[in-house]
Amino acid sequence: MTIVVPNGPSGPTDKLARSLGQKLALRLGQSVIIDNRGGAGGTIGAESVARARNDGYTFLLATTGTQAIAPALYDKLRYDTEKDFEPVAFLTSTANVVVVRSSLGIKDVHELVALAKREPDRLSYGSSGNGSSNHLAAEMFKSITGTEIKHVPYKAISPLRMDLWEGRIDLVFASEVTALNDFIQPGKGRALMVSGDTRSALFPNAPSAKEAGMKSYDLSAWWGLMAPAGTPAPIVERMNKELVAILASPEMKKEMVADGQATKAMTPRQFAAFLAQERAKYVPIVKATNAKIN
Incomplete structure (x- = not known):
């Protein structure tokens, strides 16, 4: 077989x-x-x-x-x-995780949405390319929240990770294990929310989309x-x-x-x-x- x-x-x-x-x-x-x-x-x-x-x-x-x-x-x-x-x-x-660079000073997804609406196109997110699952996860987030966030496509995860940590981009949308292994570091990246109805065991302090009032954000x-x-x-x-x-x-x-x-x-x-x-x-x-x- x-x-x-x-x-x-x-x-x-x-x-x-x-x-x-x-x-x-x-x-x-x-x-x-x-x-x-x-x-x-x-x-x-x-x-x-x-x-x-x-x-x-x-x-x-x-x-x-x-x-x-x-x-x-x-x-x-x-x-x-x-x-x-x-x-x-x-x-x-696996759920999708909204991750922001820690230096942005954003504590929750509502602060993120408020900033994106207050200053359209100031924020940027990285993805693994046009049409990738994390690109579409970000676009779904933008559609639900009515925000404008610039898209920066990458060919590899290493430069994406370094650009997030060093402040050249502001957020990423990643699967749970990718978020944990590649983006979440003390003082570098913070998980704000996971998609779907329930919290993740890997990110117990991050609310689910349902808890955050974004029930329709169920991309996984x-x-x-x-x-x-x-x-x-x-x-x-x-x-x-x-x-x-x-x-x-x-x-x-x-x-x-x-x-x-x-x-x-x-x-x-x-x-x-x-x-x-x-x-x-x-x-x-x-x-x-x-x-x-x-």
Whole structure:
């Protein structure tokens, strides 16, 4: 069995795939190969699975980018996220964290919004590029709050981090583990808010968006397992059952907490409904940014 990771051999997607692959191999009694196929925002790896044989031996470790953002972002996407895949199982998700440089002197998200409204375009945020998930998270924040904050795209996280800490940009929007590992440092970066309804165990002092009065700010990064369209239902159901059991295990729960991730058991049909909602969510956000990739 092969699980295609649409990113290089590092980062949260690869780490999750390898952890699940090891546990699946034990439960299924067969080897599980992790095949990293990065490039083009994950679409190269996703396309390879869309074109693979639907015999139950090839799966995609799908991401928000490959299944929800890509259809709105790419003019010429070489796969159909709805028609070319069978949803197998929702895996994990992580909230988005609003991080400001400490020297800005902002204590909470309401002070941030007030400053951004008082002085439009004074503030700037960094992202990993046009159409990236953190770019769209920032644009959603701007839309909800009615603020103008300048976008500064980067090609790598190291210069983004240094520019935040040294005051050349003012804030970033990052996943929980990225925020913790790369941006939050005493006197350097401060977490103001996490997206969604609940607080993060990694940032217990940062309110949730719901607590902060921004309930609609529910953008998160998520991962799921997909199979090529037409994969037999018994295979899909068996894989769903095994993955739900793995994700409920104490060992996996410990790993998820450490990585700022959470899970929710879904049937393949429930996962399909979730995917439809996510695709619809990103269309207006991408349209508002005018971000398009040919």
